[in-house]
Amino acid sequence: MSTPSYLIRRVLQAVAVILIVTIVVFGLLHALPGGPARGILGPQATAQQIARFNHEQGLDKPLPVQYLYYLNQLLHGDLGTSYTLNAPVARLIGERLPKTLVLTVLSAVIGLLLAIPLGMWQAVRRNKPVDYVITTLSFIAYSTPVYFLGLILVLLFSQVLPWFPSQAPQGDTLAQVFSDPQALVLPVVAGAASMVAVFSRYMRAATLENLSEDYVRTARAGGSRPRAILRRHVFRNSLTPVVAMLGYYVPVLFGGALVVEQLFNYPGMGLLFWTAAQASDYPVLLGCVLVIAVATVVGTLLADIVQRIIDPRVKAGRS
């Protein structure tokens, strides 16, 4: 398939997926007992107050109408108004999303930069001590919940060894966030840990598989040194399955940010989501979920496109 028609088709698919996500989230929201009104007005509210609230918010109209109304707002960049913060959801998210992106992208990039060489190193040293050590650490990192890992990091590197602050940068703007890089270290490490664990496993498996491929033997028979074979051939071939996994990892990253931001009191979208969830601030929750869904869809789309660039066979439709 030619690249433009491929892109058009994939973008249309992405839009369809996002629409389905909005329907699902919308449906879930309205299936909650008591609905949003009870959540906002509290258990003391009278039936009349609830009815008036529902009427003001348009919550007494049929669900499909409410949905279309909501969709129309979305298209105009309006994600609704927060019940508790009394501010447009779009603005609330717009202020916090960049900070979350800084955290997640830094975690992902650092995580990958560690995971890929580690995985390759393990594959080359398969069943040697270094392989066992990294494997053990990976399983520990992967099976430790992020909040627990974060607490341990704070305890070790902020309390016992006072190297880093226990709180993330508090600034409102990105410039302020970056002016305090020391404070970013622990949150980023906490976010990157599971990334390193998971992707070093993928990379190890992919590298092992490729090392036993015939083309490696051909390259050796041509006099290429092991290091050169790893760099020129095995690396790229092993990367394709890992890139495919990256797209699916976007929601995991955001899920991690939710915990990390709460733990380190980092004013990003994760913290916003956390407080909104505790206050049943549904417009905010819905907005955050939508943003994460869009990010996931865009992530997989980007992963597919990158894969098309790395692997010419994907483009030709034979993998």
Added chain:
Amino acid sequence: MTATQASAAATAEPILELDDLAVVFTTESARVPAVRGVSLHVRPGETLALVGESGSGKSTVALAAMGLLAGNARVTGRAVIDGTDIVAADEARLAALRGRTVSMVFQEPATALDPLTRIGKQIAEVIRNHRDVSARDAADQAVDLLRRVGIPEPEKRAAAYPFQLSGGQRQRVVIAMAIANDPALLIADEPTTALDVTVQAEILDLLRRLAAETGTGVLLVTHNMGVVADFADRVAVMYHGRIVETGPVEDVLLRPSHDYTRRLLAAVPRLSVAEADRPAPDREPAPEGASGSATDVAPVVELRGVSVVFGRGRRAVRALDDVSLAVRPGETLGLVGESGSGKSTAARVALGLITPTSGTVSLFGADLARTRSRARRALRSGIGVVLQDPVASLDARMTVGECVAEPLRVHRRELSAQDRRGRVEAVLDRVRLPRDIVRRAPGELSGGQRQRVSLARALVLEPRLLVADEPTSALDVSVQESVLEVITELQDELGFACLFVSHDLAVVQHFARRVAVMRAGRIEEQGPTGTTLLHPETGYTRRLLAAVPVPDPVVQRGRRAERLATLAAGRTEGEA
């Protein structure tokens, strides 16, 4: 090779010398000796063929000579290439030697190249591994090499990825990599086994020409005696990890001295050729009309004007084009052709697995297009199927008994467990497998045993039609012989019709009464095997037959000269 060249080669110092080479593999459960006491040599300009069946250790010897064996292999003895002992050399010394002094061509061109690197770059890598040339010069030389190995439009093709090339072209690229630095020794491990016979002939021509041009010594590892006859000067026969016989190709192939060599050669199906200047080999071609004039009997399966189109629009591929064929009770129809000719597709249409785009298929007299699922299932119980890969076609998690009993469980549900067991044992007897094999797993069996299990499963319902798609292609010749024997015997006994798909013309000639030759989805010609394969009517069948190497070096030399003359005549005609 001329007489003077031959005498020069005979006196020159060997480029490869193996002395008492032994290889032991350490597995989790045991130490497995693969090769013992192997001594041989290859002189510049000569080709030594290392032959043997699977597991004989011939590929292990080839890889040991390159120092390319897996980490669990322990090598003892000496393997000297150009003064360096490969067994004792360290990885840096080996890397300096590989691709320069000694190169290798592998069996599977589909996987031998890095799928993500352009072929020109892969060739240039081998050049720059050993010579201090700029990336640009190496790229230019890679294009020259592609031209030398006969890749059309080499400048353009250098930028292609391996998946954009055919199997034969990929093997040419692997050869280009192997000869990039004019090696003194070329090790070719089954270089044509994965290729069609016409492509095989071209690749062998290419290797022969390149070796002659540069005086390269060749160690050719193969199981194909025809290839040996076509290519080798001397032959070493391996059996159970040892060399049992070594000698000039005429002696070993025509006057074998070792008992194993004699048995091996006797099992090789020989293509009878009308134009051969010697009487046809000992075996008679399949008898004709053994059960009277078969054409009067209603066919078991019949394809009439069948076309199959995969895909739509511009990407549509016509896999079958107006194919008509019929198989009658008790007869075997051989379906031959090169890869992609549509022979397997035709077999699947006959099985009702592919619905034809146009044309009709009748199975046991019923039109398949008009049968509903339940009736069609009943029809299918009358067909047995044996496929090429005996490993993949048996469920590894079932016992042999469960595998064979499965068709009974599906189609003969009324049978008691005891009856079922009785039937399974009876059919195992028929395919000459011991009854206690039922409790074993397919993975514990040899390739030949597994294929007989497949056959038992195919025959347990006493089918009226057996569809066999390359049933012996993955087997050694001696095993192939016994499997074909069992099929023939059972066919005489049970009278089923057999649709036999194969790329091996010699096997089909011995096994099938009638033959249909396929090419690009069409039936090129069909008729009684004796007539069609001895006196073919179409140029394509003639070319196909001419490309099959016969395991007699004297005959094969004549056939090769004839084939090349025909090709050359065709070329000048084309230019005129």
